[in-house]
Amino acid sequence: MNISFSQKPLIALSLIVAPFYFSQNKAEEALKKFEQNYPQEKIHLLLSKKNYVAGENLWFTSFVFDGYSPSTISTNVFVELYDQNKKQISKKIYPLINGKGSGSITLPADLKEDVYYIRAYTTWMGNFSDDFNEILPITVYNPSSPEKLEKNTSAPWNAAVFPESGTFVDGINTKFAVRLQSKGETPANWNGFVTEIQDSRNKIVSFKGFDQNTGCFNFTPLAGKKYQLTVEDGKGNKQTVNLPEAASSGINLQVQSQSDAVKFVLKAKNISQNNKYKIIGTINNQLVYKANVSNISDKVYSIPTNQLVNGILNLTVFDESENIVAQRLCFVQPQSLKLKQPSLKGTSLSLKPRDSNSFNINNDSSISSYLVSVTDNESENPENENSLLSTLWLTGDLSSKIYYPAQYFSENRNTDALDALLISEKWSRFNWQTIMSGNFPVIKYKPESYLS
Numbered sequence: 238m239n240i241s242f243s244q245k246p247l248i249a250l251s252l253i254v255a256p257f258y259f260s261q262n263k264a265e266e267a268l269k270k271f272e273q274n275y276p277q278e279k280i281h282l283l284l285s286k287k288n289y290v291a292g293e294n295l296w297f298t299s300f301v302f303d304g305y306s307p308s309t310i311s312t313n314v315f316v317e318l319y320d321q322n323k324k325q326i327s328k329k330i331y332p333l334i335n336g337k338g339s340g341s342i343t344l345p346a347d348l349k350e351d352v353y354y355i356r357a358y359t360t361w362m363g364n365f366s367d368d369f370n371e372i373l374p375i376t377v378y379n380p381s382s383p384e385k386l387e388k389n390t391s392a393p394w395n396a397a398v399f400p401e402s403g404t405f406v407d408g409i410n411t412k413f414a415v416r417l418q419s420k421g422e423t424p425a426n427w428n429g430f431v432t433e434i435q436d437s438r439n440k441i442v443s444f445k446g447f448d449q450n451t452g453c454f455n456f457t458p459l460a461g462k463k464y465q466l467t468v469e470d471g472k473g474n475k476q477t478v479n480l481p482e483a484a485s486s487g488i489n490l491q492v493q494s495q496s497d498a499v500k501f502v503l504k505a506k507n508i509s510q511n512n513k514y515k516i517i518g519t520i521n522n523q524l525v526y527k528a529n530v531s532n533i534s535d536k537v538y539s540i541p542t543n544q545l546v547n548g549i550l551n552l553t554v555f556d557e558s559e560n561i562v563a564q565r566l567c568f569v570q571p572q573s574l575k576l577k578q579p580s581l582k583g584t585s586l587s588l589k590p591r592d593s594n595s596f597n598i599n600n601d602s603s604i605s606s607y608l609v610s611v612t613d614n615e616s617e618n619p620e621n622e623n624s625l626l627s628t629l630w631l632t633g634d635l636s637s638k639i640y641y642p643a644q645y646f647s648e649n650r651n652t653d654a655l656d657a658l659l660i661s662e663k664w665s666r667f668n669w670q671t672i673m674s675g676n677f678p679v680i681k682y683k684p685e686s687y688l689s
Contacts, residue, residue, distance in 0.1 A: 261559050264517055265524060267672040272522045275364075275678055277666055278308050279633030280357045280371040281625045282316075283608075286616035291379040292346035298339045298608065299331065299357060302629060304521040305548060307336030311359035312687045314338055319354045326353070332687060333359075337608075350382035363682045368636035368665070371628070373619065392421025396429075396468040396476050399661040402490035402554075402563040407483040409504045410457040412491065414660035415468065416450065423449040423640055424470035431456060434463045434479070447654035449640040451661060458483035488514075488533065490554055490563040494656065496572050498539040499550060501565075505533040514562070515555045520548045520569070521634075522666055545569050548630055551664045561669060566659040568630070571645075571652040576626075579607065588614070636665045 283298040297316070301308040312333050318326040326348075331340040342355075357371040376386065394417050401412040417423040429452060430443040441464070446452035458464065464480040486507030493500045503514070510532055518526030518540060526540050540550075547569055554563040580599040587594055598607065612618050623632060624643035632642050645655040 261557075263559050263673045264515075264553075264555060264669060265527070267669075267675075268517075268519065268522065268524055271667055271672050271677065272524075275680075276303050276310060277365055277369070277522070278303055278310060278359055278362050279369060279628065280314065280359070280362075281628035281633070282355060282357050282371055282373055283610060283625065284355075284373070284375070284619045285610075285612050287619045287622075288376045288378065288616045289344055291344055291348040291350075291377055291382075293344050295342045295344060295355070295375070296339075297341065297355075298337065298610075299333070300625060301333055301336045301338075301359060302633070303336075304523075305546060305629060308333075308359075309335070310684050311361050313685055314357055314359055316340065316342065317356045318342055318344075319356060321351060321353075344377060348377050348379060348382075349384055350379045350386055351377060351384070352386070353377055360682045360685050364678050364680050366636070366665075369633065373623075389421040392419050394419035394421075394423045394470070394474075394476075396466070396478055397661070398466050398478050398480060400481065400489075401492070401660050402488075402565045404487050404489045404563050405458065405481050405483050406487040406489050406504070406506050407458055407460045407485055408506055409489045410455055411489060412453060412455050412660065413466075413480075414657040415444075415446070415452045415454070415466065416658075416661040417446070417468075418638060424472070424474075425449050426471040427452070427468060429454070429466055429468040431464055431466055431480070434465050437465070437467075447651055447657060448644065451654055451657040453653070453657040453660070460485065488554060488562050490552065490565050492552065492565050492567050494550075494567045494569060494571060494652075496542070496570055498541050499552075499567060499569060500537050500539050501552065502535060502537055503530065503533045503554070503563075504535070508533060513557050515559075517553050517555065519551045519553075519664075520545065525550070526552075542570050547571075547575050549634060549659065549664070553669065559673065564663070566662055566664060568652075568655055568659060571650070571655055574626070574646060577601075577604065579604065634664070634666055635662050637662065 279302050281300045285296050289295060299314050301311055301314060303310055313330050314333055315328065315330050317328045320326060327342060329342065331338045352374050355373045355375060362370065397416050399414045399416065405411055415429060427446040428444065430440040431454065432440055442454050442456045444452050444454040463482065466478045466480060467475060469475045488508060489504045491502045491504060513531045516528045516530060525545060528538065550567050550569050552565045553561055556562050582597050582599060584596040585594060620643065622641050622643055624646065626646040627642035631645065632639060644650060
């Protein structure tokens, strides 16, 4: 496997669309301090398979990133094995060279048949939330175990609803994301509809879920009305969720991520024309866009994508007192992932036992090294569930449970589903209010030296 990422730098864009400047710059100053002093690592473990037999060796390759580049902060990685009760079974430390390392864990032969968890982290990551440690479930079978695994397909699920940018204003057509969660599996096939609470028979809008995570719909609320969402899966299980009450005044941030630009519109109701706003865009905790806006109208603003990399763009709207009035995550160019992949020639592959396989890679001076991954074709491939790309661009920066995140960066990806997923999320790497008040992480653990 080789995936090389575009190294195009993030370039901050400044668009001043009104002749004024904010008297406060707490947000920009706090962000700059956070970016410069508190880089954050994320880990992806590449496993050969997902299902094992007690007594086997579990081989892995670890990739540690600082943002979207291989990390040079840490030189060691810890890999631990836990059971369902969070009891540690083993713990090892492995060296990292330019953010990459390999190793193995021997699964004890007396492990009972169950689901276990691999946890990976660096010393530097101990300064931040444990939510960003890499945790992978693996299935361990044991013919001698008296307890046998059975898949739980009847676990209850719940639905939550999220208005775009976190605001729902009377008379403004608003996009909603619906998010499913469960301790087991969420349904793959489900649908929903919106009604007034007082008139549950009249469906205002209906929709079908995109996948096991999300669905979305649009509608315009009317003053004085209360609405509810009904979600139903393929087995007839239903859940009803009340929508938030529409506010009589406010701002709604509407975003579309297109191939050439991220375009957004500010919609407002009962807002003074004298109010001024600041929009800040960040990728990977770095300022990439800033605009000062007054006289809110239906004007469409554009952030060109030719100077940005693939990744989550965090757009935040501040008022003059630097209070957040709207916030939205979107993915930059989901239609076109900027990847370099090796060109293979002379490929000769055989699936016969102990047969020889060969291939040639065309010389590319921009790629210094390659990794060849050999997986067990008869076992589930964990990369189909959470791939290196989905860790790098999604789950490495979001702490909530996402089912099969690799699907959002596959060849047949649904970009609308990814957008709905990001409407239901908030940026987890920092909190604006926290860093603007001067509360930064306490660095207790310094980067360690190489293993000798």
